[in-house]
Amino acid sequence: MDKGGGGGATSSPPYSIFLNRGIDMDIFRSTDQITALVLAILGLMMLVFWIPNDIDTGLVEKFRRQIFIGDALIPTIAASAILLCSCLLFISGLRNKTNKSLQVNPLDREGLGFLLVVAAIITFSIVVMFFLGPLAVAVFEDESSYRIMRDTVPYKYLGFLVGGSSLMIGLIRLIEGSIRPQRVALAVATVVLLIVVFDVPFDTLLLPPNGDW
Amino acid sequence: MSVFEYVWAGVLAVFLGPEAFNIFGFGIPITVLMIISGFLIGIFVGATPGLSGPFLMAVSLPILISVFGFTPDALLPVFGFLVGVMKGSTVGGAVPAILFNTPGTPDALMTTLDGYPMTKSGQAGKALRVAHFASASGDTFSDIVLFTCAPFLAIAVESYLGFTEKAALIILSLSFVAAVVGASPLKGLISGAFGIFFASIGTGEDNYSRLSFGTDFLANGIPLISAVLGVLILGEVFVSFEEMWHERRDANAPPEVPQSTDNSLSFAERRKLLPYIGVSAFLGTCIGALPGIGSTLAATLGYATGQKMHKGKIPFGKGAPEGVAATEAANSSVSGANLIPVLSLGIPGNVGAVFLILAADSIGGFNPGPSVFRFTTEEVNPELIIAFGLFASMAFANLLNWTIGAHFMRMVGIMTKVPKPVLMPFVLLLTLTAIYVQETTFDAVYFMLFFGVIGYLMRKLAIPALPFVIAFILAKTLETTIRQAFAVSDADPFFLFKSPLSVVFLALSIFVIVFFSRGKNND
Numbered sequence: 001m002d003k004g005g006g007g008g009a010t011s012s013p014p015y016s017i018f019l020n021r022g023i024d025m026d027i028f029r030s031t032d033q034i035t036a037l038v039l040a041i042l043g044l045m046m047l048v049f050w051i052p053n054d055i056d057t058g059l060v061e062k063f064r065r066q067i068f069i070g071d072a073l074i075p076t077i078a079a080s081a082i083l084l085c086s087c088l089l090f091i092s093g094l095r096n097k098t099n100k101s102l103q104v105n106p107l108d109r110e111g112l113g114f115l116l117v118v119a120a121i122i123t124f125s126i127v128v129m130f131f132l133g134p135l136a137v138a139v140f141e142d143e144s145s146y147r148i149m150r151d152t153v154p155y156k157y158l159g160f161l162v163g164g165s166s167l168m169i170g171l172i173r174l175i176e177g178s179i180r181p182q183r184v185a186l187a188v189a190t191v192v193l194l195i196v197v198f199d200v201p202f203d204t205l206l207l208p209p210n211g212d213w
Numbered sequence: 214m215s216v217f218e219y220v221w222a223g224v225l226a227v228f229l230g231p232e233a234f235n236i237f238g239f240g241i242p243i244t245v246l247m248i249i250s251g252f253l254i255g256i257f258v259g260a261t262p263g264l265s266g267p268f269l270m271a272v273s274l275p276i277l278i279s280v281f282g283f284t285p286d287a288l289l290p291v292f293g294f295l296v297g298v299m300k301g302s303t304v305g306g307a308v309p310a311i312l313f314n315t316p317g318t319p320d321a322l323m324t325t326l327d328g329y330p331m332t333k334s335g336q337a338g339k340a341l342r343v344a345h346f347a348s349a350s351g352d353t354f355s356d357i358v359l360f361t362c363a364p365f366l367a368i369a370v371e372s373y374l375g376f377t378e379k380a381a382l383i384i385l386s387l388s389f390v391a392a393v394v395g396a397s398p399l400k401g402l403i404s405g406a407f408g409i410f411f412a413s414i415g416t417g418e419d420n421y422s423r424l425s426f427g428t429d430f431l432a433n434g435i436p437l438i439s440a441v442l443g444v445l446i447l448g449e450v451f452v453s454f455e456e457m458w459h460e461r462r463d464a465n466a467p468p469e470v471p472q473s474t475d476n477s478l479s480f481a482e483r484r485k486l487l488p489y490i491g492v493s494a495f496l497g498t499c500i501g502a503l504p505g506i507g508s509t510l511a512a513t514l515g516y517a518t519g520q521k522m523h524k525g526k527i528p529f530g531k532g533a534p535e536g537v538a539a540t541e542a543a544n545s546s547v548s549g550a551n552l553i554p555v556l557s558l559g560i561p562g563n564v565g566a567v568f569l570i571l572a573a574d575s576i577g578g579f580n581p582g583p584s585v586f587r588f589t590t591e592e593v594n595p596e597l598i599i600a601f602g603l604f605a606s607m608a609f610a611n612l613l614n615w616t617i618g619a620h621f622m623r624m625v626g627i628m629t630k631v632p633k634p635v636l637m638p639f640v641l642l643l644t645l646t647a648i649y650v651q652e653t654t655f656d657a658v659y660f661m662l663f664f665g666v667i668g669y670l671m672r673k674l675a676i677p678a679l680p681f682v683i684a685f686i687l688a689k690t691l692e693t694t695i696r697q698a699f700a701v702s703d704a705d706p707f708f709l710f711k712s713p714l715s716v717v718f719l720a721l722s723i724f725v726i727v728f729f730s731r732g733k734n735n736d
């Protein structure tokens with residue numbers, strides 16, 4: 001039962017979007033090679049800069065006339081494997097006329113732009129989730145702090161409710177291109193459902209952001 | 214304790230364990246209740262396109278741990294729920310594939326080929342019965358193989374393999390997973406190497422936490438659950454966001470087809486399906502026992518083999534019940550066999566097994582691997598009782614599948630109506646909440662989002678995520694085993710090549726990479 005996490009299923013090949021747009025298949029080959037090049041550089045930087053400067057022991061260590069494996073060995077092997085395999089991937093890309101391995105639409109400007117918007121929505125929602133409760137306490141409870149009030153309704157739910165709802169609504173709006181009142185209601189209802197599932201029955205569980213305050 | 218007493222103790226731990234509540238004086242054991250809950254919820258989740266069993270296992274883990282705590286008593290109820298989810302989601306995945314031509318899970322894709330044509334010809338009820346019969350049969354066969362093989366394999370591993378051989382075996386398993394998952398073994402290896410590298414951050418034996426840039430943020434290492442959920446769940450969620458954004462079109466509801474009232478599956482019809490189910494179950498079990506090869510390949514092979522065997526009047530692809538049976542038996546028989554490498558070697562072979570290991574790791578008191586199957590007679594081995602309890606839970610979940618599975622399958626078709634543009638943001642928020650509840654710090658959420666982006670990039674660049682996850686999980690064991698092997702070899706630099714068995718494992722590691730590289734280049 002290998003379902004790859006939340007693997008969504010599609011009835012058409014995922015790359016059909018690109019094929020339909022008439023994009024040259026060479027893009028797949030070049031993307032694979034660019035990927036290999038970037039990963040090779042990453043592996044090289046790990047080997048040359050990160051590992052030597054951020055691990056105190058070497059590949060092997062001598063302690064009281066006995067030799068032990070040092071902390072650097074496993075990361076060095078891993079980084080070397082990344083470098084070597086990336087170089088081989090790059091070379092195999094040069095040799096192959098067509099590359100069949102890359103069957104999803106590779107990164108393009110449109111996709112990266114989309115990812116940035118998703119990142120902005122998530123960041124905004126997390127900021128709201130994190131600070132709204134403490135802000136409300138600061139405004140409405142003069143002689144108290146959020147740490148004291150974090151188990152008190154409505155403050156304990158405020159950040160999660162508003163931040164979670166804004167996350168849901170922002171993403172639905174982005175995906176569907178518009179937002180209907182029913183969707184807003186559904187988004188808020190699902191956040192309330194999460195509160196009911198995770199918080200109401202359990203005294204020991206802390207909803208975001210209450211564990212950080 | 215004798216072998217039989219261990220088995221019996223495992224069964225009693227499930228059926229006579231702590232009671233959840235009483236009905237007319239009869240106590241309902243908590244583990245039994247959890248298996249039933251997991252099974253029923255699993256059917257609903259499996260029937261929901263975009264969701265999957267492993268996802269439910271991931272998000273339910275923090276709740277389960279909060280409810281049952283970190284004591285060994287929590288193991289069987291938690292395992293019971295997870296096993297129920299595994300079984301239920303496998304059955305549920307076929308429902309939307311048959312009714313709406315939309316596979317609930319990727320491995321149900323082949324089920325659409327004959328299942329949906331049967332629906333279009335008014336035989337949806339019969340198709341569901343065929344899928345259920347095949348799925349339950351394949352699953353049962355696979356579980357029987359697991360129950361009989363895993364203990365013997367574990368005993369052999371524990372008896373014959375030392376530190377050196379165990380280290381070489383882990384390297385072989387990682388190489389195998391890297392080679393067979395995805396389209397390019399080189400990309401699989403890169404993915405696995407990144408998994409080992411990231412798992413090295415903030416760990417080690419020196420006082421200074423390696424690769425942490427001297428920061429507190431990295432000094433304690435990367436939470437396993439953040440990395441696993443980020444790469445497996447969030448990566449998929451981000452990709453589906455983008456796909457929906459690209460497509461942005463309303464799904465057209467398929468026209469209603471009048472269905473036949475004869476949904477029965479006679480004994481003669483079942484007997485005709487048995488050869489297909491038998492062959493597919495055997496193939497699926499063999500594939501499932503190998504780490505990294507998922508049920509999608511099993512379903513494809515089962516379908517292709519069934520097609521060659523088929524001589525009926527309805528050809529495969531046009532609504533042949535044999536096609537549904539061949540596919541469902543193959544993909545369902547993977548799930549039990551997938552636990553063979555987990556329980557006998559401690560190596561997770563698939564995503565579902567990853568979450569069983571995560572549960573064991575979080576709760577403590579049970580370390581999946583060859584040491585579990587120590588049949589000690591002088592003193593009780595509690596891990597062995599848990600292992601047999603797990604087997605008893607799987608057998609009970611199978612019984613549920615045979616008895617009530619088919620009825621619930623027919624009820625969950627409505628799950629395909631859940632709008633995906635709402636579902637996937639909900640999955641994101643649910644995952645974020647689940648990880649926070651477990652770790653109680655936003656640091657874990659930041660890690661998960663970071664690994665979600667990595668998972669997204671991996672999917673976009675066709676780099677398989679499973680080798681990363683399995684390497685991340687096994688990195689600590691691999692390093693410890695290598696250190697121990699080096700120490701017992703008196704610091705011999707060629708310690709990995711001193712044992713003939715170890716040399717065989719390492720040679721096989723290279724062979725599988727070369728073999729699959731050549732095979733995939735020639736495709």
